[in-house]
Amino acid sequence: xxxxxxxxxxxxxxxxxxxxxxxxxxxxxDPDAPGAIELRGRVIQGDGRPLAxxxxxxxxxxGEQLAxxxxxxxxxxxxxxxxxxAGVLPDGRALAPCLNxxxxxRGLLKQLVTRIYFPDEEDANAADPVLELVPRARRDxxxxxxxxxxxxFDIVLQGDGETPFFQF
Amino acid sequence: xxxVELTDVxxxxxxxxxxxxxxxxxxxxxxxLPQDWFHELPGPAFGRIPLGPNDNDLTNQHEGRPHGxxxxxxGRLLDSDGRGVPQTLVEIWQANASGRYVDSADPAFMPLxxxxxxxxxxxxxxxxxxxxxxxxxxxxxxxxxxFYRPAHIHVSLFGPSLASRLITQCYFEGDPLIxxxxxxxxxxxxxxxxxxxxxxxxxxxxxxxxxSAIAYDWTIVLRGRNATPMES
Numbered sequence: 001x002x003x004x005x006x007x008x009x010x011x012x013x014x015x016x017x018x019x020x021x022x023x024x025x026x027x028x029x030d031p032d033a034p035g036a037i038e039l040r041g042r043v044i045q046g047d048g049r050p051l052a053x054x055x056x057x058x059x060x061x062x063g064e065q066l067a068x069x070x071x072x073x074x075x076x077x078x079x080x081x082x083x084x085x086a087g088v089l090p091d092g093r094a095l096a097p098c099l100n101x102x103x104x105x106r107g108l109l110k111q112l113v114t115r116i117y118f119p120d121e122e123d124a125n126a127a128d129p130v131l132e133l134v135p136r137a138r139r140d141x142x143x144x145x146x147x148x149x150x151x152x153f154d155i156v157l158q159g160d161g162e163t164p165f166f167q168f
Numbered sequence: 169x170x171x172v173e174l175t176d177v178x179x180x181x182x183x184x185x186x187x188x189x190x191x192x193x194x195x196x197x198x199x200x201l202p203q204d205w206f207h208e209l210p211g212p213a214f215g216r217i218p219l220g221p222n223d224n225d226l227t228n229q230h231e232g233r234p235h236g237x238x239x240x241x242x243g244r245l246l247d248s249d250g251r252g253v254p255q256t257l258v259e260i261w262q263a264n265a266s267g268r269y270v271d272s273a274d275p276a277f278m279p280l281x282x283x284x285x286x287x288x289x290x291x292x293x294x295x296x297x298x299x300x301x302x303x304x305x306x307x308x309x310x311x312x313x314x315f316y317r318p319a320h321i322h323v324s325l326f327g328p329s330l331a332s333r334l335i336t337q338c339y340f341e342g343d344p345l346i347x348x349x350x351x352x353x354x355x356x357x358x359x360x361x362x363x364x365x366x367x368x369x370x371x372x373x374x375x376x377x378x379x380s381a382i383a384y385d386w387t388i389v390l391r392g393r394n395a396t397p398m399e400s
Contacts, residue, residue, distance in 0.1 A: 004250045006389045007363050008177045008355045010337040015271040019261030019287035046191040054273030061212035107188030109179035109354050133199050157192050167198040168331035
């Protein structure tokens with residue numbers, strides 16, 4: 001069949017919460033399940049100000065995991081996730097375990113997608129073919145850091161310390 | 169004919185007429201992942217998102233009848249090879265007939281309708297078809313100094329691959345406000361912008377009486393697993 005041009009993206013705007021969130025939507029896994037980890041972070045824009053409530057929808061996906069949450073007044077979000085198993089590329093190379101994270105917001109005409117790597121996977125991260133595509137100086141921004149029993153992953157949309165975002 | 173990259177259908181991240189892009193658009197280039205690395209991987213799993221059998225009828229979620237013009241949205245979801253995308257989640261949300269969202273972040277310039285929430289969900293059938301029964305949302309004024317947005321319905325779609333996740337909006341053909349809307353005009357290609365238009369389907373309109381509904385067709389195209397650059 002002839003190729004068809006895709007539909008263009010538009011911003012989610014700020015008024016999606018009543019429709020896209022649901023009870024427990026921030027929990028990609030049961031918080032009591034073995035391996036469940038709290039993932040928290042903060043989203044900031046180019047002038048250092050947060051993407052505060054109501055704007056930013058954070059979606060986390062990997063395999064069967066899906067979480068949705070909304071940033072609060074300080075731009076903070078929290079979700080419950082689990083470290084997924086490692087994947088493999090079609091050419092057989094191993095991928096380090098990671099989660100996909102998408103930011104939708106007022107002011108984003110298309111989502112920004114990044115990848116969250118795990119701090120206890122140093123060897124796998126060092127050999128990960130996706131991280132190899134990211135300039136070395138920016139790779140650390142993709143590795144969550146331990147914060148108590150939780151993991152911390154901050155997102156900078158623009159400017160100093162800008163988070164690497166991916167185009168599939 | 170020239171070859172265009174698929175990504176050209178999308179607005180740029182930075183579009184100064186839409187002011188909140190100025191501090192939010194990344195300055196660095198996106199890291200481009202080779203297309204064949206992930207195209208066999210399924211898209212996000214949406215199975216946890218609750219879905220009731222009548223969630224696609226937004227006119228029937230409360231005791232009374234919502235205000236406004238009944239609208240039958242006759243949708244078709246295709247991949248970029250022209251095939252229907254079956255069994256995937258479609259979520260919509262919208263303002264009511266006065267231009268007010270139920271969301272607690274709405275500035276509340278306009279009144280709520282106790283009989284209208286404005287959120288719906290459905291799953292495409294085996295041919296990628298879906299329908300929503302709703303009301304026509306009103307245009308609504310934005311923040312101080314901004315103009316009315318054209319009437320629109322927001323839609324969120326999953327689809328077959330990680331690359332196909334899409335949130336967009338549909339507009340009504342012939343709405344003169346579209347030409348003045350920074351969000352709609354951020355799409356560089358006028359033909360791509362036209363793909364967000366709902367088009368009247370006279371055959372499907374349901375005439376007569378208080379439930380009379382105006383039907384609109386909308387075809388949405390997602391990037392598929394084998395999305396390749398195409399001829400424009």
